Amino acid sequence: MKWTEFLQNLLAAGIARGTPLLFAALGEMLAELSGVLNLGLEGIMLASAMTGVAAAHLAGSAWVGLLAAVVVGALFGVLHAFLTVTLRCDQVVTGLSLVFLGTGISSVGGAPLVGLRQAAPHFAQLPIPGLCDLPFLGPVLFSHPWPVYLGFAAVPLVYFFLAHTRAGLNLRAAGETPAAAAAMGIPVARVRYLYVTLGAAGSGLAGATLSLAVTPGWVDGLTAGQGWIAIGLVIVGGWRPLPAALGAWLFGAIHRLTLDLQGTAIPFFQDPNTGFFLNMLPYLAAVAVLVAASLGRRSGTAPSTLGRPFVPGTTR
Amino acid sequence: MDVLVNIPPALLSLDAICVEFPGVLACDRVNLALRAGEIHALVGENGAGKSTLMHCAAGVVRPTSGTIRVGGAAVRFASPQDAQAAGIAMVFQNFLLVERLSVLDNVILGSRGLPPVLARKRLASAIEPVCTRLGIELDWTRPVESLSAGEKQKVALVRALYREAKILILDEPTAVLTSDESDKLLETMRRLAADGVAILFVSHKLPEIRSVADSITVMHRGRAVAESMPARDISAEEVARLMVGLRAETAARDKREASLPAWSGLGAGPAAGDKREASLPAWSGLGAGAAPLLRLDSVTLRVDGHDRLSQVSLSLRPGEILGIAGVSGNGQKELVSVCAGVMRPTSGTVSVRSRDLTRRSPRDFFEAGLCYVSEDRYGEASAPQLNLADCACLKGYRTLRGPLPGTIDLAAMSGFAERILDTFHVRHSGAWAPTTSLSGGNLQKLILGRELSHDPAVLVVHQPTQGLDLASTEFVCEEIRRQAATGTAVLLVSSDLDEVLRLSHRLLVIYRGRFVGGFEREQIDRARVGALMAGLTAGTPGTGPDEKGAQRSRAGASDLPPEPSVSPRPRNGGAS
Numbered sequence: 001m002k003w004t005e006f007l008q009n010l011l012a013a014g015i016a017r018g019t020p021l022l023f024a025a026l027g028e029m030l031a032e033l034s035g036v037l038n039l040g041l042e043g044i045m046l047a048s049a050m051t052g053v054a055a056a057h058l059a060g061s062a063w064v065g066l067l068a069a070v071v072v073g074a075l076f077g078v079l080h081a082f083l084t085v086t087l088r089c090d091q092v093v094t095g096l097s098l099v100f101l102g103t104g105i106s107s108v109g110g111a112p113l114v115g116l117r118q119a120a121p122h123f124a125q126l127p128i129p130g131l132c133d134l135p136f137l138g139p140v141l142f143s144h145p146w147p148v149y150l151g152f153a154a155v156p157l158v159y160f161f162l163a164h165t166r167a168g169l170n171l172r173a174a175g176e177t178p179a180a181a182a183a184m185g186i187p188v189a190r191v192r193y194l195y196v197t198l199g200a201a202g203s204g205l206a207g208a209t210l211s212l213a214v215t216p217g218w219v220d221g222l223t224a225g226q227g228w229i230a231i232g233l234v235i236v237g238g239w240r241p242l243p244a245a246l247g248a249w250l251f252g253a254i255h256r257l258t259l260d261l262q263g264t265a266i267p268f269f270q271d272p273n274t275g276f277f278l279n280m281l282p283y284l285a286a287v288a289v290l291v292a293a294s295l296g297r298r299s300g301t302a303p304s305t306l307g308r309p310f311v312p313g314t315t316r
Numbered sequence: 317m318d319v320l321v322n323i324p325p326a327l328l329s330l331d332a333i334c335v336e337f338p339g340v341l342a343c344d345r346v347n348l349a350l351r352a353g354e355i356h357a358l359v360g361e362n363g364a365g366k367s368t369l370m371h372c373a374a375g376v377v378r379p380t381s382g383t384i385r386v387g388g389a390a391v392r393f394a395s396p397q398d399a400q401a402a403g404i405a406m407v408f409q410n411f412l413l414v415e416r417l418s419v420l421d422n423v424i425l426g427s428r429g430l431p432p433v434l435a436r437k438r439l440a441s442a443i444e445p446v447c448t449r450l451g452i453e454l455d456w457t458r459p460v461e462s463l464s465a466g467e468k469q470k471v472a473l474v475r476a477l478y479r480e481a482k483i484l485i486l487d488e489p490t491a492v493l494t495s496d497e498s499d500k501l502l503e504t505m506r507r508l509a510a511d512g513v514a515i516l517f518v519s520h521k522l523p524e525i526r527s528v529a530d531s532i533t534v535m536h537r538g539r540a541v542a543e544s545m546p547a548r549d550i551s552a553e554e555v556a557r558l559m560v561g562l563r564a565e566t567a568a569r570d571k572r573e574a575s576l577p578a579w580s581g582l583g584a585g586p587a588a589g590d591k592r593e594a595s596l597p598a599w600s601g602l603g604a605g606a607a608p609l610l611r612l613d614s615v616t617l618r619v620d621g622h623d624r625l626s627q628v629s630l631s632l633r634p635g636e637i638l639g640i641a642g643v644s645g646n647g648q649k650e651l652v653s654v655c656a657g658v659m660r661p662t663s664g665t666v667s668v669r670s671r672d673l674t675r676r677s678p679r680d681f682f683e684a685g686l687c688y689v690s691e692d693r694y695g696e697a698s699a700p701q702l703n704l705a706d707c708a709c710l711k712g713y714r715t716l717r718g719p720l721p722g723t724i725d726l727a728a729m730s731g732f733a734e735r736i737l738d739t740f741h742v743r744h745s746g747a748w749a750p751t752t753s754l755s756g757g758n759l760q761k762l763i764l765g766r767e768l769s770h771d772p773a774v775l776v777v778h779q780p781t782q783g784l785d786l787a788s789t790e791f792v793c794e795e796i797r798r799q800a801a802t803g804t805a806v807l808l809v810s811s812d813l814d815e816v817l818r819l820s821h822r823l824l825v826i827y828r829g830r831f832v833g834g835f836e837r838e839q840i841d842r843a844r845v846g847a848l849m850a851g852l853t854a855g856t857p858g859t860g861p862d863e864k865g866a867q868r869s870r871a872g873a874s875d876l877p878p879e880p881s882v883s884p885r886p887r888n889g890g891a892s
Binding site (some may be wrong): 169 | 376395396397400406408412413414415416417421422424425426427430431432471475777
């Protein structure tokens with residue numbers, strides 16, 4: 001295999017596999033910037049990935065599957081918002097319970113779906129005419145299922161939204177200093193509901209992208225920790241869309257690299273007693289990047305009131 | 317400034333406002349009338365109900381009964397937004413700004429008619445006229461967290477006026493400002509009033525009230541004891557008497573009156589100052605020959621590559637009160653932190669009672685006999701979530717051992733706490749009540765009481781009376797004085813110059829982390845101290861003065877003699 005071909009495949013796969021991470025991370029970013037930590041991403045992604053396959057199978061349409069997945073994600077978001085914003089429950093505990101809930105739902109509901117791999121409709125590659133014929137860049141950037149292109153668009157859109165719109169300003173104010181935002185007429189609770197829901201819908205989209213486009217089909221535990229990695233990406237990216245996106249694609253590539261190395265003739269990776277080290281690679285990389293990021297930059301870019309409920313009428 | 321007398325309906329009137337909180341009648345049938353172009357001072361002790369009344373007018377609190385009228389029409393505010401829509405804006409004591417956002421974003425946040433996509437340049441130019449009108453310059457792109465308290469207040473003012481506020485409510489606007497910033501604020505208030513804006517402001521500072529207020533409402537225990545009185549019809553003594561009500565002890569009141577400038581006596585400043593100084597006994601000279609109790613030698617503290625303290629030396633003798641004067645933010649926080657062992661100096665040594673404790677823990681400092689009253693009442697000095705007994709025993713808990721190892725004797729603990737609460741007249745509802753139930757003044761008494769209960773050899777106090785009412789202030793100052801008289805060495809760090817001048821036997825001026833001047837009590841020259849605080853004569857031109865400093869330099873006097881000595885330790889003075 002030629003060197004450039006290897007790199008081309010690696011990058012193309014990285015971008016495709018990174019897209020679910022990207023959606024989940026961008027969604028989580030919105031929720032966190034509004035002041036609510038949602039640790040339930042893994043469960044939400046699993047539940048929506050399963051729902052996506054099931055709905056696509058039943059309706060015979062991948063689009064219906066995608067829609068159902070996003071709705072399920074949003075429902076999780078509404079639940080999280082109700083618990084953390086209205087009832088002011090502990091956000092960490094609530095988020096973790098969502099992981100268990102989502103994992104359980106996906107296992108139970110997904111049991112009949114295992115092995116349907118080819119039967120369920122899914123999103124096929126959608127090469128962009130003209131651009132996909134470019135050397136190197138064509139296969140890397142322009143020969144993907146459409147959700148990957150949506151991922152490309154989402155990054156600048158979220159950036160613009162946060163930095164240059166009224167709604168983005170309200171969002172950040174609600175997460176930074178809810179008392180000040182409330183005094184200026186921002187309905188903090190409503191803002192938080194909205195973005196927790198929207199953020200969880202992002203996880204729903206991530207799950208659907210995974211099970212309907214990137215690796216079509218359902219197996220139990222399909223996400224394999226990607227929900228957690230997405231949370232890490234938000235932190236590593238310093239709550240900024242572009243760094244988070246780059247991280248998502250990087251992790252996608254590392255994921256692919258694992259598979260590539262398994263296919264090589266290196267005996268260490270072939271030995272069944274040591275080969276599993278390779279499967280640890282994405283997670284080791286996640287740990288390494290988190291450590292490097294926390295060493296390299298002073299912490300403190302997290303939204304000031306992240307994780308704390310807002311009680312109207314308080315000014316401290 | 318004259319009252320605009322003949323404008324018939326008040327712009328804002330509060331009629332028979334009652335606010336009831338669980339167990340407390342915070343406002344009891346209070347009336348207040350505010351006219352266009354009028355500056356109205358709301359005066360009263362902590363907990364008198366001023367804040368509650370203002371919060372009613374600003375839509376933050378809903379009155380239990382009573383009517384709020386704007387321009388004669390009765391209104392009912394369900395939220396601060398309703399009040400804003402009626403032209404009422406409140407500048408909160410802590411400003412309520414979003415620290416991480418830029419100045420511009422804070423001003424436009426939530427304003428009506430904000431377009432969905434923000435064209436920030438155009439928005440900024442729309443706000444410029446407001447700034448021009450106020451005589452304020454702001455850098456729109458700076459994050460608010462990088463601004464000084466005075467600048468933040470400007471942002472809050474601009475934000476209010478950008479919303480076309482006709483009625484401005486200011487909650488203790490000068491409490492966190494330097495005297496220089498205060499003067500500028502008062503000037504801005506006059507300008508606004510001349511423009512027809514009605515201003516209601518809360519203050520404890522009678523001189524500033526005298527200088528700007530057209531009328532005064534005095535509150536005591538939830539009732540208005542003087543309602544919308546024209547300022548010229550009421551004397552400072554009268555206001556002081558009214559605000560402390562009948563509970564103030566006669567002796568304390570007399571002392572206070574002596575120290576208050578007469579209401580309309582323009583040249584009363586220096587005379588009053590003399591009286592105040594006369595009330596302080598000279599340093600007893602107890603330990604003139606003794607070794608210093610607290611000693612800092614060439615202490616430098618570097619944080620994030622900046623020298624917060626550079627080559628600072630001081631030594632404290634038994635029984636003396638050493639005052640540190642300076643505009644806040646010039647290293648005071650770092651100085652007290654180093655003195656109390658909370659921060660470790662980058663270089664130099666700190667010793668308490670001749671023991672070198674430079675790199676030791678705050679516990680070692682405490683055990684060496686040093687007690688520390690932090691300015692951060694709700695963070696460093698107390699734990700607001702705990703109850704009063706817990707807070708009273710935060711430092712002394714080791715002496716309250718229970719029967720089993722690792723336990724605390726609760727009976728002894730509550731006894732200890734009760735003793736402090738009683739001795740220091742903390743108005744409270746039981747030792748097991750939450751700390752948040754105390755007003756600021758009472759909490760400060762508890763904190764001071766806790767520290768003094770350990771009979772310290774060295775007492776470090778930082779901003780001990782900030783935000784306190786007159787009676788509490790007097791109490792705290794008296795306790796500090798009394799403690800010094802027993803031989804305790806006191807380091808008093810405060811940005812309230814009057815307080816420092818009044819209490820100190822010796823004075824050092826801190827500017828940008830350095831001591832730029834030292835005075836024995838009899839040499840103290842208020843003008844010189846003020847100039848040094850502003851960095852005028854001892855300014856270090858090479859370091860690139862920040863804009864605050866530059867503004868002050870421009871504003872201040874410039875014909876001062878050069879600073880003679882930076883040595884902080886003349887050993888002879890006061891030892892008579």
